[in-house]
Amino acid sequence: MSVSILYSLVGSVLFSLGFYSLIAYAHLLRKILAINIMGSGVFLILVSLAYRWPETSPDPVPHAMVLTGLVVAVSATALALALACRVQETTSSAQLPEDESD
Amino acid sequence: MRPFPAKLIIILLLMALTGLFAWAILSLPLNGTSLRTQVFANIGHSGVSNPVTAVLLNFRGYDTLLEITVLFLAVLGVWSLGTIHIPDLLQPAGLFLMALLRILLPAMMLTAGYLLWAGAHAPGGAFQAGAVLGGAGILLLLTEVRFASTIDWWPLRTLLSAGILVFSGVGLGSMALGGRLLEYPRDWAGILILIIESAATLSIGVTLMVLFVGGKPSKADGTVSMKSTGQREDKT
Numbered sequence: 001m002s003v004s005i006l007y008s009l010v011g012s013v014l015f016s017l018g019f020y021s022l023i024a025y026a027h028l029l030r031k032i033l034a035i036n037i038m039g040s041g042v043f044l045i046l047v048s049l050a051y052r053w054p055e056t057s058p059d060p061v062p063h064a065m066v067l068t069g070l071v072v073a074v075s076a077t078a079l080a081l082a083l084a085c086r087v088q089e090t091t092s093s094a095q096l097p098e099d100e101s102d
Numbered sequence: 103m104r105p106f107p108a109k110l111i112i113i114l115l116l117m118a119l120t121g122l123f124a125w126a127i128l129s130l131p132l133n134g135t136s137l138r139t140q141v142f143a144n145i146g147h148s149g150v151s152n153p154v155t156a157v158l159l160n161f162r163g164y165d166t167l168l169e170i171t172v173l174f175l176a177v178l179g180v181w182s183l184g185t186i187h188i189p190d191l192l193q194p195a196g197l198f199l200m201a202l203l204r205i206l207l208p209a210m211m212l213t214a215g216y217l218l219w220a221g222a223h224a225p226g227g228a229f230q231a232g233a234v235l236g237g238a239g240i241l242l243l244l245t246e247v248r249f250a251s252t253i254d255w256w257p258l259r260t261l262l263s264a265g266i267l268v269f270s271g272v273g274l275g276s277m278a279l280g281g282r283l284l285e286y287p288r289d290w291a292g293i294l295i296l297i298i299e300s301a302a303t304l305s306i307g308v309t310l311m312v313l314f315v316g317g318k319p320s321k322a323d324g325t326v327s328m329k330s331t332g333q334r335e336d337k338t
Contacts, residue, residue: 005127012123016116023112045127052132059138060153064162067154067229068169071306075176078313082180085316 007048015041026096028084032077039073149291150222158227159295163284167273170265170302173309177262186317195245203245210238218303222292228299232306239311253312253319262312265305269298 018037021030043066050062088094141153141161148156158166195203214231221227272294273284281287286294 008127009124012120012127015123016120019119020112020116024109045123049127049130052130056138057142057153060141060157061137061162063154064157064165067158067227068165071169071229072172074310075173075313078316079176079179082183082316086183 002052002054004048004051004054008045011041011044011048013041014038014044017041028080028087028094028096032080032084035080036073036077039069043069147288147291149286149288149293149295152221152223152225152227154225155221155227155295155299159298160286160291163269163273166302167266167269167284170269170305173306174263174266177309177312180313180316181318184317186315186319199245203241206241207238210234210241214238214303214307218299221299222296228302229306231299231303233310235303235307236310236314239307240314243311243314253315258308258312261304261308263305265302268301272298 015038018034018039018041021034022038025031025034046062046066046069050059084094141157144161145151145153145156148160150156150159214234217226217234218228218231219226221231272286276285276287277283279287
């Protein structure tokens, strides 16, 4: 198994870990962090899969996609944080309400 | 926190998802064709010699144009959520911090300029340069909070939209000259990419700085007042 495949597998585990936090926790900040972890997993998969042929130079297309994705992730995080601040100001809690029927 | 059985079901489903990803990754053909060969075959026509910059600004120019639009939309979203009142500094920044800023800011500007220029032939480019510029802006905001009230100033607003305006202007211009959208004339590709990247760098830097403030800065009757950005962050 090459190193690039190992990194890709780590990336998919990272994605699932982030996904778990996104579902399991009600606090908005944790959800925003979880989405960022999921994004990091995807970026890790893309960057490492671009390097599957170590004897040649890496594939530039996934690298460019990751660069694009990073900027989008930063701006989406900023917007999400601003929204979370707004929720906190309006409801004086940054938690999503728990479902009563659980 | 959800009750235990629900948690267990989520964990099992996510393990299955991870297994699915692993299967997809492991079953990728090792000797499949990739876009890499096409990129390296055409890089001579792209105007730059760094393959990542060639993909970002030339072969996949749409992606980058839309991405800069996403940044702009994020600013619009944050600004539409409400205004933020920038306080006068309760305590002026320390002597050491000011001295450090005086050394760091020019160095960061220089680094951003270098990264922008290096992007044509080495790792670097508009995003890296924009990130450094954004970092410089945030450092400035943290040291001199009153600076944030100038964000609504028209030159900064122009810089905020410069990336989209220049990028789409070049794209439409190449259409007017008989090409397709974002199809640069071959001899001009290098200089056009540099122009687009310069505008994008400034836009990205200013955008990151503006997003850090977390709202549209407001000036109540000329003087700035009320809570600080720091307090606002503490509440989350």
